[in-house]
Amino acid sequence: MLETISKLVTVISVVVGVVISIWSLSAAQKSEAEARVKEAETRKLELAKPFLELRQKFYLEAVHAAAVLANPEVETDEDIDKARTRFRELYVAELSMVECPNVEESMIQLARTIDKDLTNLTPAQSAAYKLAHALRDTFVMSWEVEGTCPH
Template sequence: MLDSISKLVQVLSVVVGVVVSIWSFTNAQKSEAEARAKEAEARKLELARPFLELRQKFYLEAVHAAAVLANPEVQTDEDLDKARKRFRELYVAELSMVECPTVEASMVKLAQTIDKDLTRLTPAQSAALDLAHALRDTFVVAWEVEGTCAPSP
């Protein structure tokens, strides 16, 4: 009987050892997969950095021009002209190349509120806007920045 118990304990020990080994291996595999996923996400963000930095630069320029145009009573005519010119440049091409749809809608709304002429585009300006949007679409795919925009309200 003692011999049977001894053999049972040995078999149970082997089974427990195998189970623990499988569990450890599975945990190690899971940890490695999570680490690889985090590394891939970090690489993706690093690849998108130039696009995101350019977007941030143009957003800051747009908000500066908007601040000047939204407060004309405290601005010089020269500052207003510069801001209107820069707003138009951003509106027609540069910002349109990197902006999120919510920012695009806000730029249109601001332009309509401040000066309706800002939304009237010449054929050349419309073509530039179309080009900027086409470039934006390729950037979104190439740099995988689809999820970098806030959802629409």
């Protein structure tokens, strides 16, 4: 009987050891997988950083031009002309290359409110606008920034 109990304890010890080893291995693999996912997310953010910084720069320029154009009573004619020119440059090309669709829509609405001529593009401006959007589409794919715009 004692021998049977001894064998049973040995078998149970081996089984418990195997279970603990499997559990430890599983926990280690899960931890490693989580670390790899986190590392991939960090790499993705680093890859997107130049695009996001460029977007932020143009957003700040757009909001500055919009502020001047929306408050003409406190601005000089020269500042208004500069803001209108910069707004159109951003609208036609630079901002269009990095903007989110909701920002694009807001730029169009503001342009129509301030000066309907801002949305009347020459053929060259229209071509630049289309080019900027084509570039944006490639940036979104190559820099993996698709999820950076609110829905």
